[in-house]
Amino acid sequence: MDFKFAPAPESADIADIKATYGLFIDGKFVKATGGKTFTTYNPANSKHLAKIADASAADTVKALKAAQSAGQGVWKKMSGAERGKYLFRIARMIQERARELAVAESLDGGKPIRESRDFDVPMAAAHFFYYAGWADKLEYAFPGANPAPLGVVAQIVPWNFPLLMAAWKIAPALACGNTVVLKPAEQTSLTALKLAEIIQDCDLPPGVVNVVTGGPEVGKSLVNSDIPAKIAFTGSTEVGKYIQKQVAGTDKHLTLELGGKAAHIVLEDAALNQAVEGVVNGIFFNQGHVCCAGSRLLLQESIADGFIEKLKKRMRTLVVGDPLDKNTDIGAINNKEQFKRIQHFINSGKEEGLTVFQCPTKLPDNGYFIAPTLLLNAAQSSRVVQEEIFGPVLSIQTFRTVDEAIEKANNVSYGLSAGVWSEKGSRIFNITRQLNAGVVWANTYNKFDPASPFGGYKESGFGREGGVHGLHAYLKINI
Amino acid sequence: MIKWVPIDQSAVDDRIARITARSIKGALKTDLLKLAVSMTDLTTLEGKDTAGKVMQLCRKALQPSSLVSVPPVAAVCVYPSHVKTAVQALTHSSVKVASVATGFPSGNTSLKIKCDETKRAVGDGAQEVDMVISRGKFLAGEYAYVTDEIAAIKNACGRARLKVILETGELGTLEHVRLASDLAIAAGADFIKTSTGKIQPAATLPVTFVMLEAIAEHYDKTGRQVGMKPAGGISTSKQALHYLTLVYEVLGQRWLTNEWFRFGASSLVNDLVLQMHKQQLGTYYNRDKISID
């Protein structure tokens, strides 16, 4: 017999995608002024999914004003306990519509259904649950600092975890008493709009959450408006720097969750087979479209060759293909630009003389797919070691001593995350303390939790999301 | 020299979570259910076993179902005193007779008695011997004792294949499971096996995964193939499919035959037959139609 997985696709119909979606402003779905729309596509087959309203500058102002008056009116007067109950409601309704949200997320973004079903959606609900409970307890988070909401918060999220990022942003903002205008990435607006439907169904007062869809111009008009007291952005370092520049001279609060180039260090005394698993989770999770992806593997020279063999063997069992198939490990690259960018980096690695290993797997004929890729013999000076690729591409370097590993790990402009594998506790803590990164995973990788703060050092941004520290980003505290 | 191999349990769990998320459908499911039947060591290891019980079990081994077309199981596994009965019942069939030996299930008896018991079982016609390791000695760090004992039993087996039961439920950690696997393989085991079925937990996917890794690495190093037998606690088709997926992903297609992989189970076959029946009928089944043996 031949061990070959039969197709096991989720039905696309479950996603229940409408033909058109409006902007969500002041509790209602409305057309963009001027009636402009754009199309969202399934990156796995380039098929058209829905038409989405393309917000004009006037729409953005409308949304911000709706948030402003909701904030000054009903939301400000509401007790924390009542605010919290709305968040609990939203969490519950996300759970109730979990399957639909998961399928929609996979259709629109190309990620494997296993991940959207088992990670993105449950984690989005978990964030609302977690922050719901904080809404009436904020004075315990910042003793003596009289925490108060900031006001209107403009939030801009990327395409890699569309629903989850929306939840990361909206839940703490609301718990802290702010009102929100959210802009999803134009490549992946669907689940944010479904979340808006949920918010509408939960009877959240109109204007407390608004969703404006469209391209970078929408983001710009949010950032440059006088109304928001705060901008919260997750995305590339390049755009983050642009936003930081734009708000210069204003009193707008700002948090940035930007790119990363995490070192994933495997020491010779590690549980090597499990480190292989960690490395696979670290780089191939969500096609590597993860800002905290463990994209630079640092192997101790004494175990490097054997480790690479084990890694290749493990990679051969990864299933690349239809995102909706339950057996798919690696889905479609989210969009055409990113697909080209990743190809460009792989070629750049080749040109720099690195050895490229790609799984000999048959990729689907349509859509944007890239086989899991290793770039071997990389050096600290390689472009693929210094720049964020944001795809299923892992560069591999070796080191001889722990100090050398730490030095190499820190020798990039990013500082979001890092990982280390060793069986020796004292060595682990020596390393985790010295790594310049906001999140460090030891003997595990790419784990997330609403109670766990997330955010970067250096050019990976500032501010934390998640946990008690995540509240700080949405409160005025009296210093 | 056997090296201590560190194992991180939480990452093992991550891997197993991925295995259990695999969806097995269609032709592959049909094939694997059939394969699982053919890999089963149908087992009765009770104090109240009788010749009658063993003979009925052997019938079931030859023909697991009258409803669906299924292959016979791989072997029947009995106490040494029932080997002769089983051999008689299974003459001229592909079904092998396996016997537990070596003071099963505790293994707390002298090496001489263990060897004698093994020789007697083989002499009575057992083609496979399922021995238990001395867990007390293992946990006390007397690895040479454990290895030598396995080698001695292997020697006593002659041409019979030796399955070495680690009784992983008593070993405490996955590192111990790995170490015991490496010792058993080095001492000449033809199969390594998780459990006697008398201790909880018996076979689990994480434990099996660690044992499969030991087999894979030994094969990569030496080219010698060693078989695997999870035993105890596997009673549903779904579990069986998880195990087979695990074997495929860790060891590859080469191990997906009853020469190299077995399930030690008593009720699993019934559930496999139920599922195959359901696949044929397209409707849900009636348990009364499945033999209870």
Place this chain on the structure above:
Amino acid sequence: MTAARIEVLKTYKLFINGQFPRAESGRVMSVRDSKGKLIANAGKASRKDLREAVSAARTAFSGWMNKSGYNRGQILYRLAEMIATKKLQLAEELISQGFQRTKALQNIEAAIDVLVYYSGWCDKYNQVVSTINPVAGVHNFSSAEPQGVVGIVAPKEGLLGMVAVLAPVIAGGNTAVLVCEYFPLTAITFAECIATSDMSAGVVNILTGELKELHPHIASHQEIQAVLFTGGDAATKKSMMSAASANVKRFNDWSRVRYLSPKLYHLTAFQEIKTTWHSVESGITSGQKY
């Protein structure tokens, strides 16, 4: 009647890496009293002096951050002692630069008290801001770490102003470049206190000079991780914030913060939160869940 003795005057230089070099450009700022009489020529730092200071601060960073909180606390306390012994000199210098006599002494004493306050925080703040995060199956904790080199624009508040912005930065393990446009004589005498306080070279570097000349370089220097801005005009603030984006600098505008009253939140403003996850073994029986 004998002739009056000729006083020996002090040369005020910069404070970089534990040394007192002259300004690289050889330029000075004339400090005059209220009657216009020259009191001293203070060094006028250039961007190259800033570069040297940042370099010293970066080198000193890992040693300073890795000192135990207890040790840093002792050094800050020692610095308070050093200021106390020079209280009168510091007061006289403030007076010569325009302070009223009573205000001058109060300013120095308040500065001492602020240092003592932050000295006490050194081995405690992390106990207040760290958390063990309740995440299943792992040991997950968050704790504070310093950001690195902090560029500080000192306010026009005498020694108290300098100490109130510097102490929370260094108490948390950062190193600093303090730029003092005002009260340069006080700044350098303060530097002498630092130099005799057991603090390693480079932890604090003090540049006297003009903000309008130095601010673009503070804001754009890629090895400065954070800026503390305490005043100045809107255009300077905007230009600094804008340049700070080049390396995603943490920009702290304290123009409306009451920094003269010390607070934990002034210290934690210069901390990063690092979250560490470690897997936790759950025993062989846990495999039964599959």
